[in-house]
Amino acid sequence: xxxxxxGRQIYGNPSALKKARADKKFAYVVALAxxxxxxxxxxxxxxxxANRNTPAAIRDRMNAHFFVSGILxxxxxxxxxxxxxxxxxxSYETSLRLVLKDASGQALEQIHxxxxxxxxxxxxxxxxxxxxxxxxxxxxxxxxxxxxGEKRGSIHYDFADLLTAxxxxxxxxxxxxxxxxxxxxxxxxxxxxxxxxxxxIADQLHVWGFEIRPSPPVxxxxxx
Numbered sequence: 198x199x200x201x202x203x204g205r206q207i208y209g210n211p212s213a214l215k216k217a218r219a220d221k222k223f224a225y226v227v228a229l230a231x232x233x234x235x236x237x238x239x240x241x242x243x244x245x246x247a248n249r250n251t252p253a254a255i256r257d258r259m260n261a262h263f264f265v266s267g268i269l270x271x272x273x274x275x276x277x278x279x280x281x282x283x284x285x286x287x288s289y290e291t292s293l294r295l296v297l298k299d300a301s302g303q304a305l306e307q308i309h310x311x312x313x314x315x316x317x318x319x320x321x322x323x324x325x326x327x328x329x330x331x332x333x334x335x336x337x338x339x340x341x342x343x344x345x346g347e348k349r350g351s352i353h354y355d356f357a358d359l360l361t362a363x364x365x366x367x368x369x370x371x372x373x374x375x376x377x378x379x380x381x382x383x384x385x386x387x388x389x390x391x392x393x394x395x396x397x398i399a400d401q402l403h404v405w406g407f408e409i410r411p412s413p414p415v416x417x418x419x420x421x
Contacts, residue, residue, distance in 0.1 A: 206412050207399065213406035225279050226401045232272040233394045239264040240387055252342040256353035262380075263361060265387060272390055273297070288400035292393040299389070329360040 209217060217223040243261035246254040276293050283289035338356045366379060 204412055205409050207402055207407050208410050209402070209405065209407040213408075217402070217405040217407075220405065222282055222401065223405070225275075225282060226398055228275055229272075229279075229394055230398055232268065232275055233391055233398075235268045236265065236272065236387055236391060239268060240384075251344045251351075252353040252355075253344065253351040256358065259358045259362065262383070263358075263365070266365060266383060269383065269386060269390070276390075288397050292397045296386075296390055296393055299386070325364070326357075326360060329364045333360060333363055335359070 217226075239261050243258055243265065246258040246261070249258075273296070276296060279289065279293065280297075283293075335356075338359070340356045341352055341354045343352045
């Protein structure tokens, strides 16, 4: 199913959905679709705050990157577990399996993604943060900040996020080469996974009889 689905839907009629639900592969496809939604959302938040430097925007940008990293780690785990179920599937072998074979992605997973996922994204572990506190080269800190006139909820606890960033980088944050390379490799892996996943999901749905149809028109907002 190579068609571009922008402005359209991949629709499963009752017969197609019944066929998919009877196949154990369907749950993996749904799980992968969920992972791609999460990656796209976190990546979108990262991009929308790219040119803003208020405390709230910096907080959102940093945490979007943390979440992208944690979601990437979980997505790679999912793709790895799919290997047995989709063994021999041409679409899997020529798309998602390529992600697992990517040496750059493997290094990123083990050096950067694993530590931040376990210590500061999906688990908030005081013992892991205690290790980061003991190792940080920071001799002073701004613990929290907020912009003038910003509302409650816009505060950024800078110190906690900087510790998490150090945990993720594995070195001092002022090592710009390491930080830049990590960011570039992370975004490259996000794009690879999203691209391969979209093709793979479309291929699987096509086998079950899902079809592409126009999306219904978006209703116009009510007149003021």
